[in-house]
Amino acid sequence: MKQFMLGASTAAYQVEGNNVQSDFWVMEQLEHSSFKERSGDAVDHYHRYEEDIKLMKAAGLNAYRFSIEWARVEPEKGRYCEAEINHYREVLACCQANGITPVVTMHHFSSPQWLIKEGGWESEKVVAYFRDYCAYVAAQLGDQMKYICTINEANMRLQMTSVMRTFAKNMGINLQIGVNLELPEQFMVGRREACAAFGGVAAVNTFLDPCTEAGDLLIMQAHEAARDAMKAKCPHLAIGITLSLHDIQPVEGGEEVARQHWAEEFTHYLPYLQKDDFFGLQNYTRTLVNAEGELPAPEHAKRTQMEYEFYPQALEHVIRRVHSELKIPILITENGIATLDDTERVAFIEEVLGGVKRCLQDEIPVIGYLHWSLMDNFEWQLGYSRNFGLISVDRATQTRKPKDSFYQLTKSWNQ
Template sequence: MINIKDYEDVVFPSDFLWGVSTAGQQIEGNNNSFYDDEETAPKKPGYVMAGKACNSYNMYEEDIQLIKAMHLNTYRMSLEWSRIEPVEGEFNQEAIEHYHKVLSSLKREGIKVALTLHHNSHPVWFEKKKAFHTMDNLDYWLRYVKLAVQEYDQYVDYYLTLNEINIVFEYSRDEGINLLQYHAKAYQLIKQYSTKPVSLPLNYAQKQPMRAYDEADQIMAQYIDYMEQGFFINAIRTGEIVVPEHDALMIPELKDSVDFWAINVYIRQLINSRKKLFRFDHYNATHFHSSDEPFFSDEICPEVIYNALHRLSDKPILITENGIATTHDRYRIIYIASMLQAIHQAMDEGVKVLGYFHWSLLDNWEWGSYMPKFGLATYDHETYKRTLKKSGKFYGAIAKEGKLTQDIIQQFYK
């Protein structure tokens, strides 16, 4: 295990964004998106619908107080399209006003807002129209984006359009190509009504050959890295989408359609060319049980975030998600400290990092399960009372001081 008691003190810039991230589908409750509908919800064993989730739709003020208690200056949250337009062409004024209340409350508390317009969930009616699997639905998407920007731009500091669209390429290249175009059109539309910076969060996992010098592992790791990350980075940098089994597609408005890189970073993936399930191996020497049930975050690899920052150093970078699912809160303290050390080292070497958002504020619904515990705070599932964990207090102490020091580490990690 990493020994954070050996770390040197590091100081972050005074304008560094200390934040936390959530998604409405995962915390609000009774969202009525396609994830909550019997007909359209994912068909997988053990799938549990979100239900009331963390009841944050009704308890957003309590969430804001948690953010304040941690001395954070920024909150990444999402609008839920399924609330705003539950029926095609019919906008819910109560929901629109609700988000005004949430966002204005954040502004009153001096908390900056990174607003995600689509964090994986959308209305049932949109899903039934094949959602992003077709370009025929572009007008519906842009109508929603326009409404969101016109309603809420006064509160927003950063826009994030569509969350982690590069993951789609694992199972649908056509949809992934569509999503890049949906983003490009949204970027252009936002710029008509706002001067705020806009980005598109990339899910980043370092693809590492299981056996460092095995040619097959190397080739597969390089291929998978390109298919899940490299094509995305190249498309944003050049406007050209280049993927196997498709003619290259040039979309001029896609080029430079992010004002900063937004990255969600958690893990590395060891690529084993000898197995059908090639991305799920681990090294016994660095593997640990973070939760009672196996989950993907059973290793702490700060070098992944360091390497990601250097790879994307041509633009400022905002780390929009980073966290660990664990029932052992000490691991989360180690995780946060090690990631901040890696981030600071990259910054010392010239990478412009705007800020760090931890995932997540609360132990929330994780796309069909309540088992993974990502939260800096937990809650009672009957009363929904929030309680900040020691890791939340640790992160809060760092944010308050703007630095990670041995004094802070010794206070919370004993």
């Protein structure tokens, strides 16, 4: 366990602030936006990264997963911004100086505005665009990086498709992201406004929009192309992808439905992961299914702010299932809960790390655990209304205040 990576994760758009060239910045400004509030300065991690990284060091953590914002690096198609590359070079150097292993995500949901105008994640052009961006970053920063996640939750577009189908039937569903479905009429008006805002496109295809089967495949093609291009530049890089996985549990004859759900979430991606160096596993809860489909959480189950069931046992279950089907190292790139009661997060961490230790004892190659998230931040369409962080932030002053759970990671791991 000495080389185990223990740390936390963030996403650039959720913490940096003022990612004005990104597609979600456009979506936030719409008159009928689905975003409950605007991201603004977020938690100003763009300027305060050194303070945040030093806090991780002080808490005994040794790894930090963060993303590079594509729209900062390539604000216009084919034009790369040297100043932004230098910024991320400084972030990487700060990690190294503080004994923190950086785990870099090349795409965490947000994309350049120009990409959406070009057809976004339903256009075949995205494969080459993403490959070229990743190759450029690897050429510039590869000497300071080791672990790279190409795409965060590559199956999220397919999960969004499922959400929209289910939403149309007025049923509940577990979705591991902050999506606002409270105002369907405003949502539809907002979609029309978004088409106009992106230059009159026929459809807006951000990474968090529902996809076609072809669009789902494009993501994996983009992953493979980017992985191979970065390897060609920097053979030492360990490269993988992350998927959002539920602990799918069948009840009352739901075995076939559970198998279908798992195939959609995980199994059908396996052919595209065989050359990866590790797998990024992201899990928050379980999903119960019967022969008719998904079921709500048990009536008396504790729930988080996201309305997930509080079920920390899910992570160990999913680790074991993934390992049974994919024989490469597993890195837990996200796992956590949204709650104002930090004692719940402390208990959650104790349970999940106990499960990770049991997996290691059974010689399952788990190489790290990165908690979501380092700080309370911008939870996409739900704004700042959800508290996933190990550190709270007073956004009026941007003052950081570590919670007890921040120190619980190393405490539980060393017990």
